[in-house]
Amino acid sequence: MPKYIFVCGGVMSGVGKGIATASIAKILSWHGYKVTCLKIDPYVNVDAGTMNPLEHGEVFVLKDGTECDQDMGHYERFLNQELTKVNYMTTGSIYLSLIQKERSLFFDGKCVEVVPHVPLEVIGKINQAQKLTQAEIVITEIGGTVGEYQNLLFLEAVRILKLKNPKDVLLVLVSYLPYQGEGMELKTKPTQYSIRTLNSAGLQPDFVLARAQFPLDEKRKEKISFNCGVLKENIISAPDEHVVYKIPLNFEKEKLGIKILNNFGLKPKKAPPDSDYKKWKNQIENINQLKKQVNIGIVGKYFKTGDFVLADAYISVIEAIKHASWFLGYRPKIVWLNSEEYEKDKIKLEELKNYDGIIIPGGFGSRGIEGKILAIKYCRENKIPLFGLCYGLQLMIVEFARNVCGLKNAQTTEVNPRTKYPVIDILKEQKKLLEEKLYGGTMRLGDWECEIKRGTIAWRAYVELRRTDTELSRTDTELGRRYQKNISVSSALSQFVPRVLKVVERHRHRYEVNPKYHKILQKKGFVFSGTSQKDLLVEIGELPQNIHPFFLGTQFHPELKSRFLHPHPLFVEFIKQSIISKNEYL
Ligand code: GLN
Numbered sequence: 046m047p048k049y050i051f052v053c054g055g056v057m058s059g060v061g062k063g064i065a066t067a068s069i070a071k072i073l074s075w076h077g078y079k080v081t082c083l084k085i086d087p088y089v090n091v092d093a094g095t096m097n098p099l100e101h102g103e104v105f106v107l108k109d110g111t112e113c114d115q116d117m118g119h120y121e122r123f124l125n126q127e128l129t130k131v132n133y134m135t136t137g138s139i140y141l142s143l144i145q146k147e148r149s150l151f152f153d154g155k156c157v158e159v160v161p162h163v164p165l166e167v168i169g170k171i172n173q174a175q176k177l178t179q180a181e182i183v184i185t186e187i188g189g190t191v192g193e194y195q196n197l198l199f200l201e202a203v204r205i206l207k208l209k210n211p212k213d214v215l216l217v218l219v220s221y222l223p224y225q226g227e228g229m230e231l232k233t234k235p236t237q238y239s240i241r242t243l244n245s246a247g248l249q250p251d252f253v254l255a256r257a258q259f260p261l262d263e264k265r266k267e268k269i270s271f272n273c274g275v276l277k278e279n280i281i282s283a284p285d286e287h288v289v290y291k292i293p294l295n296f297e298k299e300k301l302g303i304k305i306l307n308n309f310g311l312k313p314k315k316a317p318p319d320s321d322y323k324k325w326k327n328q329i330e331n332i333n334q335l336k337k338q339v340n341i342g343i344v345g346k347y348f349k350t351g352d353f354v355l356a357d358a359y360i361s362v363i364e365a366i367k368h369a370s371w372f373l374g375y376r377p378k379i380v381w382l383n384s385e386e387y388e389k390d391k392i393k394l395e396e397l398k399n400y401d402g403i404i405i406p407g408g409f410g411s412r413g414i415e416g417k418i419l420a421i422k423y424c425r426e427n428k429i430p431l432f433g434l435c436y437g438l439q440l441m442i443v444e445f446a447r448n449v450c451g452l453k454n455a456q457t458t459e460v461n462p463r464t465k466y467p468v469i470d471i472l473k474e475q476k477k478l479l480e481e482k483l484y485g486g487t488m489r490l491g492d493w494e495c496e497i498k499r500g501t502i503a504w505r506a507y508v509e510l511r512r513t514d515t516e517l518s519r520t521d522t523e524l525g526r527r528y529q530k531n532i533s534v535s536s537a538l539s540q541f542v543p544r545v546l547k548v549v550e551r552h553r554h555r556y557e558v559n560p561k562y563h564k565i566l567q568k569k570g571f572v573f574s575g576t577s578q579k580d581l582l583v584e585i586g587e588l589p590q591n592i593h594p595f596f597l598g599t600q601f602h603p604e605l606k607s608r609f610l611h612p613h614p615l616f617v618e619f620i621k622q623s624i625i626s627k628n629e630y631l
Pocket residue numbers: 406407408409410434435436437459553554555556557
């Protein structure tokens with residue numbers, strides 16, 4: 046009988062349920078169990094594809110093209126697992142499938158009601174995910190905060206499942222304890238109210254993860270335990286951590302894994318000798334000791350809502366920078382640079398010199414575009430390592446077309462549909478869907494294969510880190526050190542020099558480098574180092590290293606496949622070149 050853990054949040058949103066869910070899954074996998082993570086989002090949107098990342102945070106894309114919540118990225122990064130659409134649902138998707146069933150007479154004339162049919166549909170989807178993944182323990186995160194109207198039906202699903210299988214279902218509340226400042230204590234009352242609210246939904250949490258600025262002391266654990274009837278040993282301290290990958294280790298210190306298994310009547314299985322746990326712990330210890338810093342600027346268009354929202358909108362890029370920098374023994378410092386400032390005042394571009402490397406992330410629309418193009422030109426001319434992601438690559442092509450190929454005012458048709466030189470244009474099939482205003486799912490989404498050209502930066506990066514479609518790169522400190530010192534790592538690994546190198550990467554875009562302009566761009570020196578569909582589509586474009594240390598862009602999103610212990614090869618190469626050029630500047 047599979048086991049089910051549900052994770053819900055108390056007191057406030059953004060309390061860290063996603064990381065907590067991923068961490069619980071991680072420690073249970075360290076104890077030898079096959080786990081999977083699910084997220085239920087309370088939105089009516091059927092998926093996250095139509096949501097604005099500056100409001101909702103990054104739209105993460107799974108291998109099968111599912112556009113979903115950023116928490117799915119945390120699960121993949123922690124578990125080093127590829128998830129699919131069965132791992133994600135929203136209020137919208139649940140209602141949609143329920144209504145489709147009703148329309149096809151699935152209910153045989155019965156009255157279909159919000160309760161119990163919606164919660165039963167949720168349970169059905171969770172079981173479906175369990176069957177498909179063969180997970181022994183399924184960990185489901187319930188979006189939103191306890192007390193909100195919109196996630197009540199999900200809590201009802203937990204109640205029903207628990208009623209039927211009391212020994213196989215656990216509820217974890219991730220709750221926040223505010224701190225008022227010096228001399229004050231961590232306050233437990235809001236958490237107590239959250240638990241009472243859960244009680245009124247017919248639920249009692251089995252575990253409470255106490256999120257706070259500081260570790261939770263025994264006194265307050267007693268207080269929550271006494272007032273809310275949760276076992277004291279099941280109240281787990283969960284203080285803020287700068288490096289989120291430390292959190293599973295913190296939970297393990299509180300023996301959360303064993304406690305959960307005990308509750309299910311399970312015993313830890315033997316962990317393999319070269320366990321992931323050891324590597325994880327080692328890497329955390331290495332990170333603690335890092336002194337050298339690499340400075341990375343991200344040039345984007347930003348809202349005045351502040352850094353917090355930004356970090357959420359680019360979370361996978363930030364994590365990918367961290368993974369690669371840590372791998373190379375550096376502490377990354379990431380700074381946000383507003384491209385609109387460059388449009389107002391070109392002198393501001395000079396600030397780009399203060400960074401070891403610049404990233405132009407993905408995006409949509411025309412705001413801030415000219416500023417990004419100016420930044421690209423500046424980095425190209427001043428040989429500052431530049432990494433373009435999706436829209437970033439497209440704008441590198443626009444800049445190169447304008448300033449090197451002499452195609453004046455070249456543009457992407459996303460910004461100017463009537464441009465004389467549409468160097469970035471939409472695919473024919475997509476055009477039709479857009480004309481019919483069918484925006485949901487009109488993009489090239491998810492995994493697509495790409496062939497890498499020999500002798501390019503991309504080839505070297507992928508081969509040296511040995512990442513292919515079937516095998517993720519191996520990471521350990523020794524390998525990182527060798528890589529950093531420029532010693533070929535291929536000798537440290539089994540011989541791996543393929544004749545043809547194909548990689549699979551994740552996509553989310555409508556526009557492509559226009560095949561009509563391939564020749565002129567190539568003639569002027571742009572190298573298409575990764576292509577698909579027999580060279581029709583450009584997946585990676587770069588300038589040769591004798592011209593520029595790193596001027597490379599990808600049509601896909603490499604950041605979506607970077608993991609804590611498996612940095613993405615292109616990010617590693619970018620950070621490596623940033624470090625090298627930094628030393629030259631010194
Ligand atoms: N707006 C561009 C496109 O649709 C790039 C998308 C992105 O950066 N994810 O092709």
